[in-house]
Amino acid sequence: MNCFPSRSEVERIKKQYPVGTRIELISMEDPHAPIESGMQGEVVCIDSIGTLHMKWDNGRTLGIVPGEDRFKVISKPQEESPEQEKEQNQSMGGMSM
Secondary structure (H helix, E strand, O other): OOOOOOHHHHHHHHHHOOOOOEEEEEEOOOOOOOOOOOOEEEEEEEOOOOOEEEEEOOOOOOOEOEOOEEEEEEEOOOOOOHHHHHHHHHHOOOOOO
16 A cells, blocks of 8 residues: 555645745654644755654754644745845845846
8 A cells, every 4th residue: 555645746746845844743644753732843844755854943843744743834935026035136246137
């Protein structure tokens, strides 16, 4: 029996929890989980099986698994418009194209 998510499920997870998403942990199914409930962190990458690799505010880097671990989204990264990107490049001394 294959317990890994399908490619389409992983793509859905990546869209639902993009890199930069802030998350608060409610609980982990692992009884030895080193991340306590209430800890917040940021998604730094999502692997090919849909694990959200986290940088927790306490300095740990343990991943969480949607559907196994319980968590809530605090905020998602904002996509920059082309105008915002141009302004940022100019304010940083960069050139816009």
